[in-house]
Amino acid sequence: MVARMAIKGFIKEKDAETREAPCGEDALALIDGGYRPDLVFLDLTMPGIGGVETLRELRERDPDLKVIVVTADVQGATLSRLEGLGPFEVIRKPATKHAVLAAYERAER
DSSP states (O other): OHHHHHHHHHHHTTTOOOOOOSSHHHHHHHHHTTOOOSEEEEESSOSTTHHHHHHHHHHHHOTTOEEEEEESOOOHHHHHHHTTTOOSEEEESSOOHHHHHHHHHHHHO
16 A cells, blocks of 8 residues: 555656556456546555456456556566566566656656
């Protein structure tokens, strides 16, 4: 929750509309309810179905959605699980303001 709140605070500086979900199921419910974000910041470690499965489900719903994965686990095995799921970028936790805003700006191009 701390990382989610920090990222939300960083993004608010860009006057971007934000919504948040504490778990994958809630994120997918937002999408299924008609919410169409331009960009998603997704933590791999969260309750419920987890980040990798959430990314897989997001891809099924919107293959072009830009997703920035935020994780402390940047080991090869974890990164290989992301292959084929096409995250726009991976940011290492703890995510710094600079890293979040730089990734946000790259995604907005």
